[in-house]
Amino acid sequence: MxxxxxxxxxxxxxxxxxxxxxxxxxxxxxxxxxxxxxxxxxxxxxxxxxxxxxxxxxxxxxPENKIEYTSKGEVYTHETAVVEEENYTIQILEGYELTKEEPGKEVLFLQDNDAISMRIEVFPKNASSYDHLVKSTEEWMAAINEYKPLDITEAVNKHPEITNSVAFITTIENDEVVGIVYEKNNILVRLSVFDQKDYDLKDALIKMGLTIEEK
Known part of the structure; x- marks a missing residue:
């Protein structure tokens, strides 16, 4: 127990x-x-x-899809849409339209007035040369009227890929014509801008034209 x-x-x-x-x-x-x-x-x-x-x-x-441009002394900033063409892309402001004029040439125009427009030509470097395009552009400008250089340095500086550029402007009464040639990476671009003084949209057209990128 x-x-x-x-x-x-x-x-x-x-x-x-x-x-x-x-x-x-x-x-x-x-x-x-x-x-x-x-x-x-x-x-x-x-x-x-x-x-x-x-x-x-x-x-x-x-990258911000916006463009700042000056018109009639006022500065505007608006968003853009990227539009694709056969061999390049471009940023376009609202109210503009891109259409094909002929093979290798497109026209960007203001929908409210298609006289405000820009012809776009994009070439691969092996199809032309920068000097040749500048020469033919000057000849074309001279055939329209007396022309002078246009300073687009500030706009071009926002696109470090652009290595060469030149611009000319001529005026006929209310109409303004601008010719631009620039070199960017593997392409050459020629822009022919048609503006009217009472619209004053050439800066907007030029800024859009400088956004062209090869595909």
């Missing part, structure tokens, strides 16, 4: 010890789980911040 009592006491003590150990282990486990959850939350926050920063960087790196 005494032995049974001792055995009962021993088993009871052992159960208390095991229960105590279990409680201690349980208490130790909870902080570990909490720490793991905290670390996971920190990782999630970091991932979200990385994603947001990445999205912000991507937005920053994307």
């Amino acid at each position: 005494k032995k049974k009592l001792q055995l009962f006491i021993s088993v009871t003590l052992l159960m208390f010890l095991l229960a105590a150990c279990g409680t201690t282990n349980g208490q130790n486990t909870e902080p570990d789980q909490t720490t793991a959850d905290s670390e996971k939350e920190i990782e999630n926050v970091e991932d979200e911040e990385t994603t947001e920063n990445g999205a912000q960087d991507e937005e920053t790196n994307q």
Whole structure:
């Protein structure tokens, strides 16, 4: 009987010890789980911040499809739409339309008055030369009227890919004609701008013409 009592006491003590150990282990486990959850939350926050920063960087790196131009002494900034042609793209302001005149020549015109327009010619460098286009443009300008150089340096400087450029302007009563030739990467571009003084949209047309990119 005494032995049974001792055995009962021993088993009871052992159960208390095991229960105590279990409680201690349980208490130790909870902080570990909490720490793991905290670390996971920190990782999630970091991932979200990385994603947001990445999205912000991507937005920053994307070119703005906007054009700033001057008309009648006022400065305007408007969004543009990218239009694709066979061998190039161009940014166009709302209210203008691009149409094909003949193979290798397109015309961009004001929808409210198609006399306000710009003929676009884009050549691969192996099909012509910068000097040849400048010479033929000057001959064409001279056939219209007396002409003079037009400074488009400020507009061209916004397009570092343009390596050579020249512009001329002539006036006949209310009409203004501008001839531009420029070299950009692997293409040569000639722009023939037709404007009227009471509209004064040549700067808008030129700014659109300088956005041409080869495909």
